[in-house]
Amino acid sequence: MKVIDLTHFISEDMPVYPGTEGPKFKPANSYEVDGFKETLMTMYTHTGTHMDPPAHLFAGRTTLDQFPITQFVGKALVVDCSDLKEGQRITMDSISKNKDKADQAEFILFRLGWDKYWGTEQYFGDYPYIDDEVVDFLIKGNKKGVGLDVIGIDPIPDENLPIHKRLFKENEIVVIENLMNLDLVGSDLFIFCALPLKHIDADGSPIRAIAILD
Template structure:
């Protein structure tokens, strides 16, 4: 069984949203002194490959710990957007090109190819974003989540978080950001999971997102 890691490694050098602090990873016990190693980990809730729930932008929205485990596992399909240039919109043309599997999927994962810039200043540039028609389409369906290989569903310059707010308005769905290796997932449906850390009242949390293929697909609703 082939398993594909879709998550970036969290390190002291991990790119973070402008204004956030980078992860602090400190050794507090060592083999030499204590006979074992232990670390103090200090990170923002939206660091690295992570999940946004409705509570990220709405005070009354559901937090990650209140969502059922089934929200984080199911069938996914990659929407290929690698032909788009910076600032271009992801439209229904990209979704329609993926075919009938779009209707059967639980997760739509958008591959812009932007993960190749991870660790460089270009990663904070004008990556493609979904347009209003795509947002309306997602809102009209029963998807468990959507995901992107960029810093956010909104452009970094949009401090209003327009797309976040429209996505989470009256809808139980998750948004996964900073994915990677989506080009390895192929063009059809595959099994996908993105379980977050279980943190009380979580407005977001890192995830180890993975994809895998088996002879029969998971049917988890």
Template structure:
């Protein structure tokens, strides 16, 4: 068995959604002064590799702390979408090409290779996004979640967050954004874990996402 870490490290200089403040990691206690180290973390709930809940967009939507832990672990499948370039949409044909495994999976991860642009301005430019038809499939097949190696499941230009709203208004699926190393997982079903920080009324939270591959 092999564990693959799919998580970007949180740093003060990391990539964040445009307009969001970068995280701060301040030394609250030091070895020299206090005999131990403690860090004060200040960051937004959708920092780095993170999970969105319906409460992100809807006042009455489910928050992450209300989910059972089982929601965050399950059978995953990677859909290789690297053939789709800037501004293109990932169609249902990508799902249909691996439909048997896609139907079995509880989490679908879309591999665009866009994480190679992490830390550059290109990361925000017209990354490939799924179609509404793909979102309909994810909802109808009652997936636990969907993950991507881009900054949002919606285009950066879509201020309405159309795909977010569709998923969260029609299901309690979670959305995991800013994954990395998805291309190392392979094409078979694997165990996916993405455990969010648990705080009250969590609209979203950083996660430590891993793939457990046989």
């Protein structure tokens, strides 16, 4: 068995979505004073490698804590789209290269190679994004989730978030953003685990995402 970490480190200087604050780490207890070390960590629920549920956009829809734990584990496939240039769409052409496996997968993870820009201004650039036909494929295939190695499934300038809305309006699906190391997984199906923090009324959560290969 081989385990690959698909999760970025959380740090005070990490990239965060425009308009939000980065995480803060404040010493709360020390070895010298208290005999143990503890840190107060403050951050948004959509910090770093994280997961969005339908309740992120729609009141009354499913929060992460309302999903069964099985929602966060399953067969996954990485779709390599690293040949796409800035601003290009991810189309069914990319999925069709491995369609049989894509049909079997419960999670579709799109590799754009954007994780190499983590920590630079280019990470917030004009990254490729999925088109309507790909959204239809995810919905009709009853996928548990879709993930990418970019900061958002919608382009940053599009504040209306149409892709999020189409996925979340009526479907029980999660969106995973800011993945990394998808180039290490290969082109076969594998077990994907993306576990959010278990807190009440979760509109999102940082996750520890891993790939488990035979």
